Amino acid sequence: MLELRQVHKSFDGVAAIRGVDLEVQARETLALIGESGCGKSTLLRMWVGLVEPDGGDVIFDGEPLDRGNLQALRLRMGYVIQEGGLFPHLSARDNTALMARQLGWPADRIAARVEVLRELTRLPAAALGRYPGELSGGQRQRVSLMRALMLDPDVLLLDEPLGALDPITRSELQRELREIVGQLGKTAVLVTHDLFEADFLGDRVALMREGEIVQQGTLDQLIDKPSEPFVARFIEAQQRPTRRETGATR
């Protein structure tokens, strides 16, 4: 469904992505993981067309992305970021409905779709009329997800969607997100720096370091057969202290 072929990217002469090949199957959830600055967000942003690679191909459902088809393909992707993605001047309902209105959907179809999504994301009905500034952090991310799902896209691109939430809300949303993605059968790419979240939400994990993919596979594969010492070190660091404790209780 999604593919990157030998993509390169430099920012101000500094190589950020160094020849990455990556494939995401339909209905699969891939978690991109790594330390901050490793290039995981940049890869995600290539699919949604916010970063243009210096070399290589970005492929969406068999079609290489270019300026001509970008706008149309974007309608088939839902993009959620950590914070600041909602339009502060529009209510939760208008944020969700904006693109559908642009495409000329009839009002009743929009209203019905918003209601379906509201129930799916468990947003209180009263919150629909509120502006982003009046919503809690968790509610804002629920609205972001509603907006991303509005046009029923094939693909969800999630860039640290839960990164700014407090731990309780975060774990609640992690569970709901897994449910929603699984239930809808979407292809999804999740960028996170949290190994637990990557494992919990992703079918597969791709670990990045300095613009390259170090190893991909299930978390168990990464733990059992680390391709190099960095993989083991990364996992070890993430396990301390929470993972070891939760691991022990599992």
Next chain:
Amino acid sequence: MKREALATLALCSMLGCASEPAASVTVGSKKFTESVVLGELASHMIEDAGMGARHRPELGGTRILWKALRMGEIDVYPDYSGTLAVEILGGRVATDHAALSQALAKQGVVLGKPLGFENTYAIGMREENAARLGIRSISDLKAHPELRYGLTAEFLDRKDGWPGLSRAYGLTPREVRGLDHDLAYRGLEAASFEVTDVYTTDADIDYYKLRVLEDDRGYFPEYRAMMVYRADFVRAQPEAHAAIERLANRIDATTMRRLNYQVKLEKRSEAAVAAGFVAEHFETRPRAAGPGSAHSPGRGERLLRHGSQHLTLVAISLLAAIAVALPLGIVAARRRRLGQLIIGVVGVLQTIPSLALLVFMIPLFGIGASPAIAALFVYSLLPIVRNTHAGLSQLPLATLESASAMGLSDTARLCLVELPLAAPSILAGIKTAAVINVGTATLGALIGAGGFGQPILTGIRLDDHALILEGAIPAAVLAVVASLLFDGLERLLVSPGLRIGR
């Protein structure tokens, strides 16, 4: 003439006022009482000869009148030989009548015969101060550098004014400041300074008991008063020219000072004073009331007229500025290099002094409302361009990227996301422009645009506080109302979502 008629028509249709009877001759005058009286006299002579006259009184200064005359906005105005020789001809010509006539003819201007009086610059002091210090001539001032000088702004700048005078007499006073001619007398009275420049036919010389110091080195050139005509006009309307020229050699200095006194200190209208003079000195036929001077209509009517003129100036210039500045601001925010250029150019325009800008506009738009609107338009650009640019440039990248990523086109993103988010900044820019505009529009009166500047100008000239307030208070109120209006507009146009957490 055609231009004038068109401009008048345009202005009248804009204001929705009844059109005035077609005037065949347009007389201009400067913004001091003597000039206005002479303008009224010329108008009376024309009407007395059975022709139509329109007087555009109180235009800003020599340059403005000269340009208006050359452009055909006015046909005739009163001026002085010294002013013409030095200000218009750059001092390269002698001030005698023959030499001046010849030089002006080359510029398509005909000089009338001398009216019979001279109104030269002179230096004056209060009699009691002069007597106490024993000052009789300008040379005597050299020994008193402690005296403070309050000189009119025009005198300070003119080639035949202070720069030359201080050099000729070696005057080096400690304090020299510039102010309006009509304010100078009040400054003398309030003892803010001791020395000022005066015109020798000023009514105030007697009233304020001034001693006119002797020009013992013969520095000041002659300032013989005469009418100045455009040559086209003299050729096309010889009867009108002849009618005005009947004033030649009929007004001596005493007469002129008396006429000035009647207006300034007896508070009679220029029209009435001029009518009295004409009736006294010429065989006249009975006529209707003279062309309206600034005092004749009632206060309510004046307020309404000045208010509608002022609003027209502000509204048209502001709307035009929004139409141009908003796209410029958007382009500036999109293209960094071009944006710097746009903001730079608009910023430079803003630094042009308002009076200078008004003068620049005359060759393009004549006199009246159009050049004032053009100047106000120029002044309104910067706040709107800058605030549009700033508002759009400061939007969070994450929000803009989200808009693009969901598939909005650039245009849709601009209209649905960027402009609504930048609206508070843009509206604040428009509000600033509007408030500045309301204030600056009072200067429009200097080039015949009317508005609340008119009573201020006339009030200063006639030392009439009530009249000054009649312009100043409504202008201030209008500025406050404009500000409130935009606050209301902001509440209407800006999403409540943007007020949260502010």
